[in-house]
Amino acid sequence: MEGAPMLDTTTFVGLDVHARSIKAVSLDVMTGEVRCATFGYDAGAVAAWVRSVDPRARCVYESGVTGFDLQKRLSGLGVDCVVGAVSKMIKPSADRRKKNDRNDAEFLARMLSVGNVVEVWVPDDECEAARDLTRALEDARDDLSRSKQRLSKFLLRHGLVFDERTPTGRRKGNWTRAHWSWIESIRFAEGADNEVLAYYVEAVRRAAEEKSRLEGLVGAEARKPRWRRRVDSLRCLKGVDTATAADLVFEAGEFSRFRNARSFAAWVGLTPSEHSSGENDRRGAITKAGNKHLRKTLVEAAWHYLTCSGRPKDLAKGQAPDPAARRHAAKGVRRLVERREALLARGVHGNKANVATARELACWVWAVGLMAEEA
Structure with missing residues (x-):
């Protein structure tokens, strides 16, 4: 402060x-x-x-x-x-x-x-450890993505591109069972190339296993009494699964430490920059000042509102949100879908519309999280 x-x-x-x-x-x-x-x-x-x-x-x-x-x-x-x-x-x-x-x-x-220091909120040891867990999961996702890219680029350098299709002519997706069967069938004339292929395949599988293991650990942490109500309540927002909700809760620590939704959005760097003077009021790109980890999480979650409906999200098995927070989340889903549609109807670029949606999603996250916290 x-x-x-x-x-x-x-x-x-x-x-x-x-x-x-x-x-x-x-x-x-x-x-x-x-x-x-x-x-x-x-x-x-x-x-x-x-x-x-x-x-x-x-x-x-x-x-x-x-x-x-x-x-x-x-x-x-x-x-x-x-x-x-x-x-x-x-x-x-x-x-x-x-x-x-x-x-x-x-x-x-x-x-x-002179009182010009803005103090950073210091998490306790349990909260900081939970943060480290979700950040490790993000690293594991990045490692898996890079491992897949290395394998794909290695095969591309040898002119090998997966192009199997379904009976209807639709191209089959990468990293499916059919794609893996195709990769496993590849044999090179040079032994060194076969060794390289085996290395890249093993790297992808090892990274996938680590990602899956960390997802399980994050899920177990999110089920602890300290976090569970807030995590389950945030999961009522579309685009927010258990890992994303845990990420939001662990990083925020306490939603009550933010004065309002606007200050939470500013903390993740999703408020527009401003260059105003006199009668000129000019707003620019988002500030990107703050928690870049959560900013990335919210921007990725906002893409779900491009195709989802405004209907409330169904509860998953074992999910126990705060009832009032769940009702508020349903309002948020409807509002976010309408907001995204309105932006696109005005001709706003898709990426810009998504960031605007992410900014409003951040505000709903704060509101729902605070309601669950105070329940």
Whole structure:
């Protein structure tokens, strides 16, 4: 959250965090004194130094690849530490031309001292582990897609393209039983090519097995009491299966932390950019500032509204959503289908219409998730 600095301290510490080192700079806003220190990745050493400077000091570091580990360790040692949203920190051009660890840490300390740090919500260990699980599933999907592409391109280089057809003349799809039978029947004159083919086939099968295994783990996690009601309620939206619903719930953590649907859509970067001045009101492409993982998930889910009907989605076996959330989801499905049809009728490009649908889907996700959360 962004606001005035804490009034019970006059010392603010910026931390420039790397995999093996941490640069710390403290700023006393009353005296203007600046101190700096360098550490290995050692939360205990950082905490001891911060306490020696001022036991009430407040610390900040940028969100990024180092995650929340340092924040949790420092908080456990009694140090007040927050993670600042890097996408919300705008450096003056002069500072960008003098980039080093000390300057970066001092910039963070000064931003925190004047209340210009937007704090990132820190998930607890269970929520973060659930997030990691769905992100691993996304990686497994990407690995499977790349493995299939490598196999297809290898065969194409040898002039081999699957072109079997049904009795009605329709081409059979790739990665079906018929396609696999065709692949398994291929024999090359050169032994090396046969070895390469075997390698690519095994890579696809191994990736498919890993994807299936992770889907099972995500499903098991989603059935835990903490998540189940929200996951089952979000599954009432078309285009949202168990894995997608789990993804949305695990990443959001708590839907109540967002003020409204608009702030949730902004968090995933699905709000339009704006370039307005005076009487000119100009809106552009989406900001893409925020959780790109969920943005991709929502954009993919939105494609379902191109062909689905506005009828409510039937419940799956064992699905137990909140009744009020289910009714609200039914309204959302109808609204999203009508919205997509209206956009296409106006001549809006298909991709642009899909992103607009994804943005509205994000709003319905927030509303349905919040209703289930508060039930």
